[in-house]
Amino acid sequence: MEDADVLKKRGYIMGINLGEGSYAKVKSAYSDRLKCNVAVKIIDKKKAPRDFLDRFLPREIEMLARVKHHSIIKTYEIFETSDGKVYIVTELGVQGDLLEFIKRRGAIPEDIARKMFHQLASAIKYCHELDIVHRDLKCENLLLDKEFNIKLTDFGFSKRLARDEDGRVILSRTFCGSAAYAAPEVLQGIPYQPKVYDIWSLGVVLFIMVCGSMPYDDSNIKKMLKLQKEHRVHFPRSKVLSYECKDLIYRMLQPDVTRRLCIDEVLTHTWMQENKSISDTTLSKPGECSHHQRTIRAVYGKESGPENSENEEVIQEERHVDMDKLSAQMQRTSL
Incomplete structure (x- = not known):
């Protein structure tokens, strides 16, 4: 299933591409539930290196779920699809980096x-x-x-x-x-x-x-x-x-x-x-x-x-x- 279709089922309308690497990309999206734009990091586990999947991705997911501070980007949702893609939905830095x-x-x-x-x-x-x-x-x-x-x-x-x-x-x-x-x-x-x-x-x-x-x-x-x-x-x-x-x-x-x-x-x-x-x-x-x-x-x-x-x-x-x-x-x- 295409990323746009996956996100649409979760209540997001996919927007522009914000960045892309060999096994991950970041898209903007509009959330019907939150009534605001968000950032969606999409990780393709089939393309990711084993060391990343075994060590770094689990740590990142754990930390994003744990940290809650006004100067740390807010994480709204993390989910995975059956075809091995992980979606991390976060606050959007609208003014860039x-x-x-x-x-x-x-x-x-x-x-x-x-x-x-x-x-x-x-x-x-x-x-x-x-x-x-x-x-x-x-x-x-x-x-x-x-x-x-x-x-x-x-x-x-x-x-x-x-x-x-x-x-x-x-x-x-x-x-x-x-x-x-x-x-x-x-x-x-x-x-x-x-x-x-x-x-x-x-x-x-x-x-x-x-x-x-x-x-x-x-x-x-x-x-x-x-x-x-x-x-x-x-x-x-x-x-x-x-x-x-x-x-x-x-x-x-x-x-x-x-x-x-x-x-x-x-x-x-x-x-x-x-x-x-x-x-x-x-x-x-x-x-x-x-x-x-x-x-x-x-x-x-x-x-x-x-x-x-x-x-x-x-x-x-x-x-x-x-x-x-x-x-x-x-x-x-x-x-």
Whole structure:
């Protein structure tokens, strides 16, 4: 049976294609029951690799059914047909993903980036408190709703932490995610603490948000790894960033896993506290224009942030990855 017919029987009118891979695709659809547009991920198990079917798909379904947070994409329904197709129906990120947003608009001013990043960090704190790790945090996996709120999605590489008989976390040995967002311990193939890996990826995301470019060029992994291990973070001089913002990024992009921030330390960092209002980090009621959205409309595109201040630990560099190369870098082969 065709996908459109399957969905129609479940009360969905299939729309446009949102993305497609070798064994999965994402379609938009309209739900008669919900009276709104949704996203439908369709996985063809006959085409999917065995490792994905045995390990990653069951984990993704488990996590989607388990997580419920206002900054995590909402899952409405998961079902499977007799011909081996799995349909995952979720909330639709109507404003697209964060990568496309930055490609269209450029770097995000600090005051807006702070609100968005706080939403993302809150979602990660929620997951980490449940002993769930995402392991594939990147701009393409951060969708924006109609109010420009962050919605974390794609739990394909997520997992629940395993612990030994003494309650200590068992290190992960699955090296997943995208190279551009990968921590040095992952690139080196060293068994790693999954929560600490998530923090590194958060640092990369925040850098991209406020700089509009990548912190490291992953076209040369050997060179990138050398820079990471030396704890060199090159901020473009063309961007005026506060010391506090750079300090938070620098502490998340810490190669020493014993010194890298945990999620609570990220959320309590000085930069995260500035001008933060509870109303800015919660969703608006349907039909209302949130303060968060009004701020984006009123401020977006203007330079913001205090005068640049020197940080002897952070090396600034004129050369940085320009926006024309950003998409290609973010879409290179995953680990």
